[in-house]
Amino acid sequence: MFSRKRTAAFALPLLVLAAACGKDNTSTGSTAAQPAALAPSATEVPAPIPAPAVPEKPVQKVEIQIASVANEMAFDKTALAVPAGAEVHLVLKNNATMSTLPHNWVLVKEGTEATVAAAGLKRGDKAGYVDVMDRDMLAFTPLAKPGETTEVTFSAPTEAGKYPYVCTMPGHYMMMKGVLTVTP
Numbered sequence: 525m526f527s528r529k530r531t532a533a534f535a536l537p538l539l540v541l542a543a544a545c546g547k548d549n550t551s552t553g554s555t556a557a558q559p560a561a562l563a564p565s566a567t568e569v570p571a572p573i574p575a576p577a578v579p580e581k582p583v584q585k586v587e588i589q590i591a592s593v594a595n596e597m598a599f600d601k602t603a604l605a606v607p608a609g610a611e612v613h614l615v616l617k618n619n620a621t622m623s624t625l626p627h628n629w630v631l632v633k634e635g636t637e638a639t640v641a642a643a644g645l646k647r648g649d650k651a652g653y654v655d656v657m658d659r660d661m662l663a664f665t666p667l668a669k670p671g672e673t674t675e676v677t678f679s680a681p682t683e684a685g686k687y688p689y690v691c692t693m694p695g696h697y698m699m700m701k702g703v704l705t706v707t708p
């Protein structure tokens with residue numbers, strides 16, 4: 525009984541307070557109506573023209589010329605860069621004069637240079653020292669004999685990152701290498 529009375533005593537001032545607040549709200553409500561009066565002028569502002577649908581990014585085409593260095597087991601370029609997903613046309617010129625130095629250009633997933641070269645070695649000379657079933661191999665040219673040119677067209681990886689390239693002629697991959705950087 526006693527506690528109920530106390531609750532009622534507290535409730536009364538709260539009600540008064542709430543009423544006062546309500547009054548305040550109505551007065552601020554009328555001032556809040558002012559911006560609404562400006563609304564007609566706001567409608568005069570032309571509606572923003574919807575942006576045209578963004579067309580699919582056209583595939584970028586990249587031309588790369590690379591060569592071997594004289595009778596060395598080396599590429600003249602050890603760093604290449606292409607945008608992700610670009611259509612790449614790579615031409616490899618074999619500048620060697622020694623008949624024992626055919627070369628190729630093989631793009632691989634990072635860290636797979638040795639296994640890709642080993643798989644290529646197993647396939648042998650007739651296969652151009654590449655195993656076409658090797659999923660770590662991302663692109664490759666046929667072998668180019670000394671003085672010859674070979675080429676390949678491929679889609680660059682869609683994932684930005686570093687992709688090593690090597691020559692998979694037996695014994696070459698450890699020295700004849702470089703890194704293709706795929707930019708976003």
Ligand SMILES: [Cu+2]
Pocket residue numbers: 597625626627628691692693696700
């Ligand atoms: Cu080579």
